Amino acid sequence: MLARQWLAHQVALSDPTVGRGATALRMTEATGEVPTGGSGLGRQLVGLALATHLGPTLIVTGATTALAAAAGRGLGTMWVAFAVLAGQCSVGWSNDAIDADRDRRVGRTSKPIVAGLVTERTVALASVAAFVCCIPLSLASGWRAATVHMVAVMAAIAYNLGLKSTILSPLPYAISFGLLPAFVTLGLPEGGWPRPIVMVATSLIGVGAHFINAVADASDDAVTGIKGLPQRLGPRRALEVGTIVLLVSTTIVALLAPHRRPALAAALCVVAVDLGVVASGAHGRHRLAWRLALLGGVGCLAVFVIGGDALVRVR
Numbered sequence: 001m002l003a004r005q006w007l008a009h010q011v012a013l014s015d016p017t018v019g020r021g022a023t024a025l026r027m028t029e030a031t032g033e034v035p036t037g038g039s040g041l042g043r044q045l046v047g048l049a050l051a052t053h054l055g056p057t058l059i060v061t062g063a064t065t066a067l068a069a070a071a072g073r074g075l076g077t078m079w080v081a082f083a084v085l086a087g088q089c090s091v092g093w094s095n096d097a098i099d100a101d102r103d104r105r106v107g108r109t110s111k112p113i114v115a116g117l118v119t120e121r122t123v124a125l126a127s128v129a130a131f132v133c134c135i136p137l138s139l140a141s142g143w144r145a146a147t148v149h150m151v152a153v154m155a156a157i158a159y160n161l162g163l164k165s166t167i168l169s170p171l172p173y174a175i176s177f178g179l180l181p182a183f184v185t186l187g188l189p190e191g192g193w194p195r196p197i198v199m200v201a202t203s204l205i206g207v208g209a210h211f212i213n214a215v216a217d218a219s220d221d222a223v224t225g226i227k228g229l230p231q232r233l234g235p236r237r238a239l240e241v242g243t244i245v246l247l248v249s250t251t252i253v254a255l256l257a258p259h260r261r262p263a264l265a266a267a268l269c270v271v272a273v274d275l276g277v278v279a280s281g282a283h284g285r286h287r288l289a290w291r292l293a294l295l296g297g298v299g300c301l302a303v304f305v306i307g308g309d310a311l312v313r314v315r
Contacts, residue, residue, distance in 0.1 A: 043117055043118075044117065044118045044122060046112075046117055047112035047113075047115075047117030047118030047122075047123075048093070048112070048118055048122070048123065048126055050112045050117065051092060051093055051096040051111070051112045051113065051118060051123050051126075052088065052089045052092035052093060053088075053092040053095065053096075055294060056088075056092075056209075056294065057085070057088040057089065057092055059294060059297065059298055059301075060084065060088055060180075061081060061084045061085045061088055063298065063301035063302075064080060064081075064084045064180050064183070064184065065077060065080055065081040065084070066301075067180075067181065067184055067301070068080040068081075068184045068187075071184050071185065071188065072188065073184065073187060073188065076140070076141060076187055079137060079140035079141055079187075080141060080183070080184060080187065082137045083134060083137035083138040083140070083141065083146075083149060083183075084149075084180075084183075086130045086131075086133045086134035086137050087130075087131075087134045087138075087149065087152070087153040087156075089126070089127075089130040090127050090128075090130035090131040090134060090153060090157070091153060091156040091157060091160065093123050093124070093126045093127035093130060094124075094127040094131075094157055094160050095160045096111060096112065096113055096123050097113075097120055097123045097124040097127055098160050098161065099111075099160070100113045100114070100120045100123075102220075102224040102226075105223065105224060106219075106220045106223050106224060108220060131153070131157075134149075134150070134153060135150065138150060138183075141183065141186070141187030142186060142187055142191065144186045144191060145182075145183050145184075145186035145187040145191075148179050148182045148183050148186060149179070149183040151175070151179060152175060152176040152177075152179040152180065152183065153176070155171075155172040155175040155176045155179075156172055156173075156176045158172055159172035159173070163228075164226055164228050165225070165226050165227050165228060166227075166228065167228070167229050167232065168229075169210065169214075169228030169229050169230065170207045170210050170211070170228075170229055170230075173203075173206035173207050173209065173210040174203040174204075174206055174207050175203075176206060177202045177203050177205055177206025177207075178199045178200070178202050178203035178206070179199070180202055181194040181198050181199055181202055182194055182199065195256075197252060197256065198256065200252065201249045201252040201253050201256070201300075202249075204245050204246070204248055204249035204252070205246065205249045205297050205300055205301070207242075207245050208241075208242045208243070208244075208245035208246035208249060208293070208297075209242070209246075209293055209294070209297055210230065210242070211229075211230045211233075211238045211239070211241050211242030211245065212238070212239060212242035212243070212246075212277060212281075212289060212290055212293040213290055213293070214228060214230030214231060214238055215230065215235045215238050215239045215242070215281060215286050215289060215290070216286040216287050216289065216290040218231065218235045218238075218286065230242070235281070235286070236281070239277070239278065239281040239289065240278070242277075242293065243274050243277050243278050243293075246270075246274055246277075246293065246296055246297070246300065247270075247271065247274055249300055250267050250270045250271065250274075250296075250299075250300045251267070253267070253300055254266070254267035266299055266302055269299055270296050270299035270300055273292050273295050273296040273299060274292075274293075274296050276289075276292045277289045277292045277293050277296065280292060
Protein backbone atom coordinates (compact mmCIF):
# COMPACT_ATOMS: atom_id res chain seq x y z
CA MET A 1 0.00 0.00 0.00
CA LEU A 2 2.73 2.47 0.96
CA ALA A 3 4.73 1.60 -2.15
CA ARG A 4 1.67 2.20 -4.35
CA GLN A 5 1.02 5.55 -2.66
CA TRP A 6 4.62 6.61 -3.23
CA LEU A 7 4.59 5.62 -6.90
CA ALA A 8 1.21 7.29 -7.42
CA HIS A 9 2.60 10.48 -5.88
CA GLN A 10 5.67 10.46 -8.12
CA VAL A 11 3.60 9.73 -11.24
CA ALA A 12 1.22 12.56 -10.40
CA LEU A 13 4.12 14.96 -10.03
CA SER A 14 5.64 13.82 -13.32
CA ASP A 15 2.36 14.25 -15.23
CA PRO A 16 2.78 17.21 -17.59
CA THR A 17 -0.97 17.91 -17.31
CA VAL A 18 -0.38 19.06 -13.76
CA GLY A 19 0.16 22.68 -14.77
CA ARG A 20 3.18 24.60 -13.71
CA GLY A 21 0.91 27.53 -13.13
CA ALA A 22 -0.92 25.63 -10.40
CA THR A 23 2.40 24.79 -8.76
CA ALA A 24 3.51 28.40 -8.98
CA LEU A 25 0.22 29.51 -7.46
CA ARG A 26 0.69 27.20 -4.49
CA MET A 27 4.19 28.57 -4.03
CA THR A 28 2.98 32.15 -4.26
CA GLU A 29 0.31 31.52 -1.65
CA ALA A 30 2.82 29.95 0.69
CA THR A 31 5.78 32.30 0.32
CA GLY A 32 4.48 35.44 -1.36
CA GLU A 33 6.65 34.97 -4.44
CA VAL A 34 7.01 32.61 -7.35
CA PRO A 35 10.44 30.91 -7.54
CA THR A 36 12.34 31.39 -10.74
CA GLY A 37 12.93 27.67 -11.17
CA GLY A 38 15.99 25.92 -12.50
CA SER A 39 17.72 27.68 -15.35
CA GLY A 40 20.39 25.59 -16.98
CA LEU A 41 21.62 22.05 -16.57
CA GLY A 42 24.30 22.96 -14.04
CA ARG A 43 21.79 24.68 -11.78
CA GLN A 44 19.46 21.68 -11.87
CA LEU A 45 22.28 19.24 -11.17
CA VAL A 46 23.29 21.26 -8.13
CA GLY A 47 19.66 21.25 -6.99
CA LEU A 48 19.40 17.49 -7.46
CA ALA A 49 22.62 16.91 -5.55
CA LEU A 50 21.43 19.02 -2.63
CA ALA A 51 18.00 17.39 -2.66
CA THR A 52 19.56 14.01 -1.89
CA HIS A 53 20.25 15.41 1.61
CA LEU A 54 23.89 15.37 0.56
CA GLY A 55 25.59 15.24 3.96
CA PRO A 56 23.70 12.24 5.41
CA THR A 57 23.75 10.50 2.01
CA LEU A 58 27.53 10.70 1.74
CA ILE A 59 28.00 9.70 5.38
CA VAL A 60 25.78 6.61 5.17
CA THR A 61 27.21 5.57 1.81
CA GLY A 62 30.81 6.13 2.88
CA ALA A 63 30.41 4.35 6.22
CA THR A 64 28.67 1.33 4.69
CA THR A 65 31.30 1.14 1.95
CA ALA A 66 34.10 1.25 4.51
CA LEU A 67 32.35 -1.45 6.52
CA ALA A 68 32.06 -3.63 3.42
CA ALA A 69 35.75 -3.18 2.64
CA ALA A 70 36.70 -4.05 6.22
CA ALA A 71 34.44 -7.11 6.09
CA GLY A 72 36.27 -8.50 3.08
CA ARG A 73 33.80 -7.80 0.30
CA GLY A 74 36.71 -7.08 -2.07
CA LEU A 75 35.52 -5.87 -5.48
CA GLY A 76 31.97 -6.37 -4.24
CA THR A 77 32.50 -3.26 -2.12
CA MET A 78 31.94 -1.25 -5.29
CA TRP A 79 28.46 -2.73 -5.71
CA VAL A 80 27.67 -2.00 -2.07
CA ALA A 81 28.68 1.64 -2.58
CA PHE A 82 26.59 2.07 -5.74
CA ALA A 83 23.55 0.31 -4.28
CA VAL A 84 23.57 2.28 -1.03
CA LEU A 85 24.12 5.54 -2.90
CA ALA A 86 21.17 4.82 -5.21
CA GLY A 87 18.97 3.94 -2.26
CA GLN A 88 19.95 7.04 -0.32
CA CYS A 89 19.35 9.25 -3.35
CA SER A 90 15.89 7.75 -3.88
CA VAL A 91 14.98 8.31 -0.24
CA GLY A 92 16.32 11.87 -0.14
CA TRP A 93 14.65 12.87 -3.40
CA SER A 94 11.32 11.33 -2.40
CA ASN A 95 11.49 13.22 0.89
CA ASP A 96 11.96 16.59 -0.82
CA ALA A 97 9.31 15.85 -3.47
CA ILE A 98 6.72 14.70 -0.94
CA ASP A 99 7.48 17.52 1.51
CA ALA A 100 7.69 20.27 -1.12
CA ASP A 101 4.39 21.91 -0.17
CA ARG A 102 5.26 21.79 3.54
CA ASP A 103 8.67 23.30 2.85
CA ARG A 104 7.11 26.14 0.85
CA ARG A 105 4.65 26.82 3.65
CA VAL A 106 7.45 27.53 6.11
CA GLY A 107 9.72 29.20 3.55
CA ARG A 108 12.56 26.68 3.75
CA THR A 109 14.72 28.22 1.04
CA SER A 110 17.51 25.86 2.03
CA LYS A 111 15.51 23.23 0.14
CA PRO A 112 16.43 23.17 -3.58
CA ILE A 113 12.81 22.94 -4.75
CA VAL A 114 11.75 25.94 -2.69
CA ALA A 115 14.85 27.86 -3.74
CA GLY A 116 13.97 27.24 -7.39
CA LEU A 117 17.13 25.30 -8.23
CA VAL A 118 15.17 22.30 -9.48
CA THR A 119 11.52 21.46 -10.08
CA GLU A 120 9.38 19.16 -8.00
CA ARG A 121 8.69 17.03 -11.09
CA THR A 122 12.41 16.54 -11.78
CA VAL A 123 13.11 15.49 -8.21
CA ALA A 124 10.16 13.06 -8.24
CA LEU A 125 11.33 11.45 -11.47
CA ALA A 126 14.88 11.20 -10.13
CA SER A 127 13.58 9.42 -7.03
CA VAL A 128 11.80 6.79 -9.11
CA ALA A 129 14.84 6.36 -11.38
CA ALA A 130 17.18 5.90 -8.41
CA PHE A 131 14.82 3.37 -6.85
CA VAL A 132 14.72 1.35 -10.07
CA CYS A 133 18.53 1.47 -10.37
CA CYS A 134 18.87 0.37 -6.76
CA ILE A 135 17.30 -3.02 -7.51
CA PRO A 136 19.91 -4.45 -9.93
CA LEU A 137 22.73 -2.75 -8.03
CA SER A 138 21.58 -4.52 -4.86
CA LEU A 139 21.14 -7.83 -6.69
CA ALA A 140 24.85 -7.71 -7.56
CA SER A 141 25.40 -8.73 -3.91
CA GLY A 142 22.98 -11.68 -4.17
CA TRP A 143 19.23 -11.98 -3.81
CA ARG A 144 19.24 -12.26 -0.01
CA ALA A 145 21.38 -9.15 0.42
CA ALA A 146 19.27 -7.35 -2.18
CA THR A 147 16.04 -8.24 -0.38
CA VAL A 148 17.39 -6.90 2.89
CA HIS A 149 18.60 -3.67 1.28
CA MET A 150 15.35 -3.03 -0.56
CA VAL A 151 13.41 -3.53 2.68
CA ALA A 152 15.68 -0.91 4.27
CA VAL A 153 15.07 1.53 1.41
CA MET A 154 11.31 0.97 1.42
CA ALA A 155 11.18 1.47 5.19
CA ALA A 156 12.81 4.88 4.72
CA ILE A 157 10.34 5.76 1.96
CA ALA A 158 7.48 4.68 4.24
CA TYR A 159 8.77 7.26 6.73
CA ASN A 160 8.55 9.94 4.05
CA LEU A 161 5.03 8.86 3.10
CA GLY A 162 3.55 9.37 6.53
CA LEU A 163 5.17 7.40 9.34
CA LYS A 164 7.12 10.54 10.22
CA SER A 165 3.89 11.97 11.61
CA THR A 166 3.12 9.04 13.91
CA ILE A 167 4.42 7.71 17.19
CA LEU A 168 6.19 5.01 15.13
CA SER A 169 8.48 7.55 13.45
CA PRO A 170 11.70 5.99 14.88
CA LEU A 171 10.81 2.56 13.45
CA PRO A 172 11.90 3.17 9.83
CA TYR A 173 15.24 4.50 11.08
CA ALA A 174 15.72 1.44 13.27
CA ILE A 175 14.91 -0.90 10.39
CA SER A 176 16.93 0.88 7.71
CA PHE A 177 20.09 1.40 9.76
CA GLY A 178 19.80 -1.98 11.45
CA LEU A 179 19.73 -3.82 8.12
CA LEU A 180 22.82 -2.14 6.63
CA PRO A 181 25.31 -4.57 8.27
CA ALA A 182 23.17 -7.45 7.00
CA PHE A 183 23.36 -6.09 3.46
CA VAL A 184 27.15 -6.21 3.82
CA THR A 185 27.46 -9.67 5.37
CA LEU A 186 24.84 -11.45 3.27
CA GLY A 187 26.87 -10.50 0.20
CA LEU A 188 29.96 -12.33 1.51
CA PRO A 189 30.79 -15.76 0.01
CA GLU A 190 29.52 -17.51 3.16
CA GLY A 191 26.46 -15.26 3.19
CA GLY A 192 25.96 -15.12 6.95
CA TRP A 193 23.96 -12.68 9.06
CA PRO A 194 25.82 -10.27 11.33
CA ARG A 195 25.62 -10.77 15.04
CA PRO A 196 22.28 -9.40 16.32
CA ILE A 197 24.04 -6.99 18.67
CA VAL A 198 25.70 -5.35 15.67
CA MET A 199 22.31 -4.75 14.07
CA VAL A 200 21.02 -3.38 17.38
CA ALA A 201 23.94 -0.93 17.52
CA THR A 202 23.37 0.40 14.00
CA SER A 203 19.63 0.63 14.68
CA LEU A 204 20.38 2.80 17.68
CA ILE A 205 22.57 5.08 15.56
CA GLY A 206 19.63 5.64 13.22
CA VAL A 207 17.14 6.21 16.03
CA GLY A 208 19.46 8.63 17.83
CA ALA A 209 20.03 10.61 14.66
CA HIS A 210 16.26 10.77 14.09
CA PHE A 211 15.57 12.29 17.51
CA ILE A 212 18.31 14.90 17.19
CA ASN A 213 17.37 15.81 13.61
CA ALA A 214 13.79 16.36 14.74
CA VAL A 215 15.03 18.92 17.27
CA ALA A 216 16.65 20.92 14.48
CA ASP A 217 13.36 20.96 12.55
CA ALA A 218 11.08 21.46 15.56
CA SER A 219 9.76 24.92 14.65
CA ASP A 220 9.00 23.97 11.03
CA ASP A 221 7.38 20.70 12.08
CA ALA A 222 5.10 22.55 14.50
CA VAL A 223 3.80 24.70 11.63
CA THR A 224 3.35 21.83 9.17
CA GLY A 225 1.77 19.41 11.64
CA ILE A 226 4.49 16.76 11.81
CA LYS A 227 3.92 14.90 15.08
CA GLY A 228 6.36 12.03 15.25
CA LEU A 229 7.62 10.66 18.54
CA PRO A 230 10.40 13.27 18.97
CA GLN A 231 7.96 16.11 18.32
CA ARG A 232 5.59 14.70 20.93
CA LEU A 233 8.39 14.57 23.49
CA GLY A 234 9.44 18.14 22.83
CA PRO A 235 12.86 19.48 21.74
CA ARG A 236 14.61 19.15 25.09
CA ARG A 237 13.58 15.57 25.81
CA ALA A 238 14.10 14.54 22.19
CA LEU A 239 17.66 15.89 22.35
CA GLU A 240 18.31 14.02 25.59
CA VAL A 241 16.87 10.76 24.25
CA GLY A 242 18.79 11.03 20.99
CA THR A 243 22.08 11.69 22.76
CA ILE A 244 21.61 8.83 25.21
CA VAL A 245 20.75 6.44 22.37
CA LEU A 246 23.91 7.42 20.47
CA LEU A 247 26.00 6.96 23.60
CA VAL A 248 24.57 3.48 24.15
CA SER A 249 25.35 2.59 20.55
CA THR A 250 28.90 3.87 20.90
CA THR A 251 29.38 1.78 24.05
CA ILE A 252 28.14 -1.37 22.33
CA VAL A 253 30.43 -0.82 19.35
CA ALA A 254 33.48 -0.14 21.52
CA LEU A 255 32.91 -3.28 23.57
CA LEU A 256 32.54 -5.41 20.45
CA ALA A 257 35.72 -4.19 18.76
CA PRO A 258 38.66 -6.62 18.94
CA HIS A 259 41.16 -3.74 18.81
CA ARG A 260 40.07 -2.35 22.14
CA ARG A 261 42.45 0.60 22.57
CA PRO A 262 41.73 2.42 19.29
CA ALA A 263 38.05 1.57 19.69
CA LEU A 264 37.90 3.08 23.17
CA ALA A 265 39.85 6.13 21.98
CA ALA A 266 37.34 6.65 19.18
CA ALA A 267 34.49 6.08 21.63
CA LEU A 268 35.82 8.79 23.95
CA CYS A 269 35.94 11.19 21.00
CA VAL A 270 32.32 10.34 20.20
CA VAL A 271 31.34 10.94 23.82
CA ALA A 272 32.96 14.38 23.64
CA VAL A 273 31.04 15.15 20.46
CA ASP A 274 27.79 13.96 22.05
CA LEU A 275 28.38 16.27 25.00
CA GLY A 276 28.73 19.04 22.44
CA VAL A 277 25.33 17.99 21.04
CA VAL A 278 23.76 18.45 24.47
CA ALA A 279 25.49 21.78 25.06
CA SER A 280 24.48 23.13 21.64
CA GLY A 281 20.89 22.05 22.13
CA ALA A 282 20.76 23.60 25.59
CA HIS A 283 21.80 26.95 24.09
CA GLY A 284 19.22 26.72 21.32
CA ARG A 285 21.75 26.03 18.57
CA HIS A 286 19.80 23.09 17.18
CA ARG A 287 21.36 23.07 13.72
CA LEU A 288 24.81 22.85 15.28
CA ALA A 289 23.55 20.03 17.50
CA TRP A 290 22.38 18.17 14.40
CA ARG A 291 25.74 18.62 12.65
CA LEU A 292 27.56 17.40 15.74
CA ALA A 293 25.21 14.40 15.89
CA LEU A 294 26.19 13.54 12.32
CA LEU A 295 29.83 13.80 13.33
CA GLY A 296 29.14 11.56 16.31
CA GLY A 297 27.45 9.03 14.05
CA VAL A 298 30.49 9.03 11.78
CA GLY A 299 32.70 8.44 14.82
CA CYS A 300 30.53 5.56 15.97
CA LEU A 301 30.64 3.97 12.53
CA ALA A 302 34.40 4.54 12.47
CA VAL A 303 34.62 2.25 15.48
CA PHE A 304 32.79 -0.35 13.43
CA VAL A 305 35.45 -0.04 10.76
CA ILE A 306 38.16 -0.37 13.41
CA GLY A 307 36.43 -3.52 14.63
CA GLY A 308 36.13 -4.67 11.00
CA ASP A 309 35.94 -8.40 10.51
CA ALA A 310 34.91 -9.31 14.04
CA LEU A 311 31.98 -6.93 14.00
CA VAL A 312 30.27 -8.08 10.84
CA ARG A 313 31.00 -11.78 10.51
CA VAL A 314 29.04 -14.44 12.31
CA ARG A 315 31.31 -16.33 14.70
